[in-house]
Amino acid sequence: MKTSLLLTGCLLLGSVAAQDPVDPQPERAPTPAERMQELQDLQKKAVDEWRASRTNPKKNADGSMPAMRMRPDFGPVAEKALSFAKDYAGTDDAVDFLLMVVNLDSSKARPALETLLATHLDSPKLAQMGRMIPYLDRIVDEAFAKDAIAKLLKSESADVRGWALFAKHGAVIEKAPTDGEDYAAAKKELLAAVEVVDDKGLAKEIASAIDLREKFGVGCAAPDIEGVDLDGVAFKLSDYKGKVIFLDFWGDW
Numbered sequence: 001m002k003t004s005l006l007l008t009g010c011l012l013l014g015s016v017a018a019q020d021p022v023d024p025q026p027e028r029a030p031t032p033a034e035r036m037q038e039l040q041d042l043q044k045k046a047v048d049e050w051r052a053s054r055t056n057p058k059k060n061a062d063g064s065m066p067a068m069r070m071r072p073d074f075g076p077v078a079e080k081a082l083s084f085a086k087d088y089a090g091t092d093d094a095v096d097f098l099l100m101v102v103n104l105d106s107s108k109a110r111p112a113l114e115t116l117l118a119t120h121l122d123s124p125k126l127a128q129m130g131r132m133i134p135y136l137d138r139i140v141d142e143a144f145a146k147d148a149i150a151k152l153l154k155s156e157s158a159d160v161r162g163w164a165l166f167a168k169h170g171a172v173i174e175k176a177p178t179d180g181e182d183y184a185a186a187k188k189e190l191l192a193a194v195e196v197v198d199d200k201g202l203a204k205e206i207a208s209a210i211d212l213r214e215k216f217g218v219g220c221a222a223p224d225i226e227g228v229d230l231d232g233v234a235f236k237l238s239d240y241k242g243k244v245i246f247l248d249f250w251g252d253w
Contacts, residue, residue, distance in 0.1 A: 032093040035084050039077055039100060046072040078105035082112065095125040102132065102139070109139050117148060122156040127199060130163030134170055162197040165189055166206055173209050178217065 030038070050072035057065055078101045085097035098120075101112040113136070120126055133152065136145035152164035169186035176183040187210055194203045214220070225237040237245075 032084075032088060032096070036096060036100075039081055039084070039097075042077045042080065043072075043074060043104070046074055046077060074104035075107075078108050082108060085112070085115070090119060092120070092123055092125055095120050095123055095128070099125075099128055102129065106139055110144070113140065113144075113148065117151050121151060121154070121160075124157045124159060126152075126155065127157060127159035127163055127202075130159070130166070130199075130202060133163055133167035158193070158196045159199045159202060162193040162199065162202050162206070165193050166202065166209075170209070173213055178214055 050069060054068060057068070059065060081097045081100045081104070085094045085101070088094040088097070095116065098112040098116050102109045102116075116126060116129070132139065133145075133149065136148050149164050149168050152160055153168070155161050155164070169190055172182050172186040173190070176186070190206050190210065194206050197203055215223070222237060226235070228234050
C-alpha cells in the first residue's frame with residue numbers, strides 16, 4: 001500500500017513538473033560596444049587576409065598572377081556596420097557605426113552621410129568626422145560637400161561647427177594674401193571658434209594653421225637658423241642676409 005502511494009505521488013509530481021517547465025533565460029542582446037568590437041575584429045581579419053594575399057599570391061588556373069587589390073575589401077564590414085546602425089536608428093549609438101561605414105567603404109558613404117546629417121546633426125559625436133570634412137568632395141562630390149558644410153555650420157555642437165568652419169576656411173588660410181580681407185575674415189571666425197570648442201585638438205590645429213601661414217608662408221622671413229658648418233664654424237642664417245643661399249637638404253637613411 002505504501003509503495004503504491006509513493007509511486008502515485010512521484011507520478012503526480014512528475015506530471016506537474018512536465019506541465020510547468022522552468023522558462024529559459026532570454027538571450028542577452030549584444031551591446032553597441034560588443035558589436036563595435038565585432039566589426040573591428042572583422043576589419044582586422046580583412047587586413048590580415050589582404051596582406052597574406054600580397055605576400056603569398058595564389059596563381060590563377062592558367063598560371064597567371066591575379067590582380068592585386070590596392071586595399072583590403074572592407075565591403076562586408078561596412079555592410080554589417082550599416083545593419084547595426086539601423087538597429088540603433090535615431091540614437092547616438094548609430095553615429096559610430098555610420099562613421100565606420102564612411103571610413104571603410106566609399107561606395108556606401110553617401111547614404112551613411114545623409115543619415116548623419118539628417119538625424120544626428122546636433123550630436124557632439126559628429127565631430128569625429130571633422131578631419132574628413134575637407135575631403136567630402138572626393139568621397140561623394142563637390143555639391144554634396146558644399147551642402148554638408150552648410151548644414152554642419154548650423155549644428156548645436158560647437159565642436160561640429162568648429163570643424164566645419166575649419167574646412168570652409170582652410171583654403172583661405174593656406175593661400176589667400178595675409179593682408180587681404182578674405183584672410184582677415186576667415187581668421188576672425190576661426191579664432192572665435194577656438195574660444196568655444198571643447199576639442200583641444202581642433203583648437204590646436206586651427207591655431208597652428210594660422211601660425212604656420214603667418215610665420216612660414218611665402219613672403220615671410222625665414223626663422224634665424226643657428227648651427228655649425230662642416231668645418232666646425234658656428235653660423236646663423238641671418239649672417240647671409242642679402243646673399244643668395246643654396247640649401248642642400250640630405251640625410252643618411
